[in-house]
Amino acid sequence: MHAAIVFLPLTGFLIAGIFGRVIGARASEIITTTLLFVAAIFSWITFVQVGLGPGKVPTEVIASWFNSGILQVDWALRIDTLTAVMLVVVTSVSALVHLYSIGYMHEDPSRSRFFAYLSLFTFTMLSLVTADNLVQMFFGWEGVGLASYLLIGFWYTKPSACAAAIKAFVANRVGDFGFLLGIFLVFILTRSVSFDQIFAAAPGLAGKHLFVFGNDFDALTITCLLLFMGAMGKSAQFLLHTWLPDAMEGPTPVSALIHAATMVTAGVFMVARLSPLFEQAPDASTFVIIIGATTAFFAATVGLVQNDIKRVIAYSTCSQLGYMFVALGVGAYSVGVFHLFTHAFFKALLFLGAGSVIHAMHHEQDMRMMGALRSRIPFTYWMMVLGTLALTGFPLTAGYFSKDAIIEAAFASHHTGAMYGYVATVVAAGLTSFYSWRLVFMTFFGPAKWGADAEVVHELAHDGLATAGAHGGHAADDHGHDDHGHGHALDPHEPPLVMRLPLLILGAGALFAGLLFAHLFIGEGYEGFWKGALFTGPDNHILHAMEEIPRLAGLMPTIMMLLGFLVALYVYILRPGTAHSWAQTNPIIYNFLLHKWYFDEIYNLLLIRPIFWLGRVFWKRGDLGTIDRFGPDGVSAAVVDVTRRVVKLQTGYIYHYAFAMLIGVAAIVTYYVVGGVH
Incomplete structure (x- = not known):
């Protein structure tokens, strides 16, 4: 069954990719989607068996890959609780994205190729999360990079899509170079690439030094920093983040699959998997905290002024990934993975909900061209509201349990840099609430900026942030739209059932995933659930310390969430001209944020x-x-x-x-x- 989970998507890729023109697009859609749903069912069975069952499933060796001297690499499946969690996330979201794409891509002439690419991506991601050694993990790591390149540049006749695909590929190669060097160092230090042998040798590596560039450096610190460099690229962390927003040039289902729930979380998974190494390298963990916290704050500030609906959600993804790395850096590995798990549901919901809005608006992505849509597409509206509540951490939603736990862990930790992580994530929580509700208010409330008066509004949209985004805020570089650009929608309408059903399922996950699984991931069921899949040192008592923080410190995320909502309500509903006034009053700050801190220009x-x-x-x-x-x-x-x-x-x-x-x-x-x- 475990091998079937990995290779069913590969089978779908081969069928749709090789025989797609023969069997037709419809057959390709049905075959690949069916295989993914079967894999998802098997994944949930595995999750129950491993997470709630007696323990880790013995490693399944598929084949001997290669032998070279003392280096022996097998293709093997490591099925523990961490793997089971990732299997559920990858296959569930991928299956729903496949189903959603049947409706979303129904007009595209290259559907067979699209579904083949989706299945290829899923296979490579599953290869990554089931890896039993670093070489197999690197194979999946590079495979998802290739698949993302193909999917981002799926509409290869659009120059912007091709440029975005190349940018993503090159930026990831920068991080992958560090990851590869880290793998080399791990092999030099442990004489193995197998996780069991690496983890067994990790405690003995503490205090060892490497002589590099005329100086002695702590071996594990250098190794973990190089490994984390790979995570920075794949998970779009600060300095290596510039590819993620541009990747929105791909079809919206691609954004939901790759840039919300799976590929970008590969770096988080890798650091969690290698927790025995990072536990022995406190300086490297400090760096992880600083980069994660900086990313959470930076991406949240940029999301405040973006006008493309997908780019707002993309920067939200970047920010939430920063939260996850803060949790990993302070040693709360299960909290970081828990947020990865819940984030997959509500962020995929937001991306697919945005796709429904784009579909209703005939592929218009600029929020300044929307407004008053809640009465025309009420189902999509409520799904977007539900996703927004989960993202902002509204009580009892998925994000409330996982994101707030990260902030509490940062406050409770005595790790160097932890307080910086706490302050940055608390501030980011307020900013997240503001730009999330800004998206909802600009899209679904206010006057309609489509239909008969669309052209008039389009001209006015250049004048201010409240309805448009002043000072060059019009997303000219984004105006290729999600598909082929069909102009302004005259009659917004709900998507077909095949697109609404995935939204409903993801909405249930965004609402209940935290409530149902919090006790297993970070609560009283921790030991029985993880069973050693995540390593924490004898001095790591972060989960216990989280329960003893001052009440006000624990309430700060909720307070900031409410504050962000109230400010957005005032700016965009009660006093619609306020944002425009702010933009005119502070043009330097506004343009600094609008141009994403000028990183692309630099x-x-x-x-x-x-x-x-x-x-x-x-x-x-x-x-x-x-x-x-x-x-x-x-x-x-x-x-x-x-x-x-x-x-x-x-x-x-x-x-x-x-x-x-x-x-x-x-x-x-x-x-x-x-x-x-x-």
Whole structure:
């Protein structure tokens, strides 16, 4: 059954990818979706058996991959509680995205290719989370990078989609380089890539040093920092985050699958899986806290002013991933994984809900072109509200149990950097509530900015943040829309049942996942549920310390959530002109946030332009000007020149040839006469 979970999506990929044109798009949709639902059912069975059953399932060796000296790598399935949680997340969200895509992509002529790519991504992600060694994990790691490239650039005729796909691929390669170096160091230190052997050797590595660049460094600190570099790229953390918002160029179901629930959480899973190493490297854990907290705050500030509905949710994803890393950094690994679990439901719900809005608006993504949609698409409206409540941490929703627990863990921790993590996440909670309700109010409330008056509103939309986003806030770079750009919707309508059903299921998860599973992930059922799948050192009592923090510190996330809601209500409902006034009063701050702290511009100035300049120098002066000029091109030019001169002797006139013969005879006679004298 466990092997079937991994290889059923691969089977769907092969069928749809190879035979898609033969069997047709409809058959490809049905086959891949059915296989994913079967895999999801098997995953939930595994979750119950492993998480609620007697213990870890013995590692299942599928095949011997390769042997090289002392390095032996098997393709094996490690099925413990952490794996079971990820199996449920990946297969459940993927199955619902497949089902949703049947309705969302029904007009696309390349549906077979799309569903093949979805299944390929799911297979590689499952390969990653079931890995029993670092090499197999790296295979899945690179596989999801390839699949994301294909899915982000699915509409390859759009230049913006191609650019976004390349950007995501390159940015991930930067992080993957560090991850690969980290794997090399792990092998050098432990002489193995197998998790069991690595974890057994981890306590003995404490205090060991590496001599690098003339200095001694703590071996595990360097190793964990390199491994975390890979997580920073895959999970779009601060400094390596720029690819995630641009990845919204892919179809909306791709955003829900890759950039909300699965691929971007691969870094979180990796750090949780390698908790025995990070527990022995407190300095590396401090770095994890700082990067996670900075990401949570940074992405929340940028989300305040974005106008593309998908980009707002994308920055929300980036921010929530920062929360997860704060939890991992303070040693609350189960809390971080719990937020990964709940976040998958409500963030996939928000992305697919945004897709329903885009579908209703004929592929319009700019929130300034929306408004007053709650009466036209009430089901989508309530699903978006439910997702927003869960995201902002409204009491008893999924986010309330997991996100608030992260903030409490940061306050309770005595780890270096933990208080910075607490302050940053509390502030981010207020900002999250503001931009989340801003999305709801701009999309579903206020005057309708579509229909007969759409063009008038479109012109006015350039003037301010309240209805548009002042000072260049119009998402010109985003206006390719989610599909082919069908103009403004004249009659917004609810999506078909095949799109509404996944929203309903995800809505149930966003509402009840925290309530149902909190006691297992972080409560009294912790030991019986995890069964050692997450390692915590003997001095790690973070879950107990969380229960003893001051009441006010624990209430701060809820207070900030309410404050963010009230500010958004005032700005966008009670006093609609307020946001426009703020934007005009503080243009520097507004443009700073609107341009995402100018990271793209800074990277373009400091990295991209110099790299392109250096490339042109090597190309024109090095390759063409030197190597080719004096090498192959030079030799061939000399040969051609000599040949051209020799050809001139071939005139075709007999008397020219006779004359040449006479000269030759005269030269020979002269040689012998002169030689004979001597």
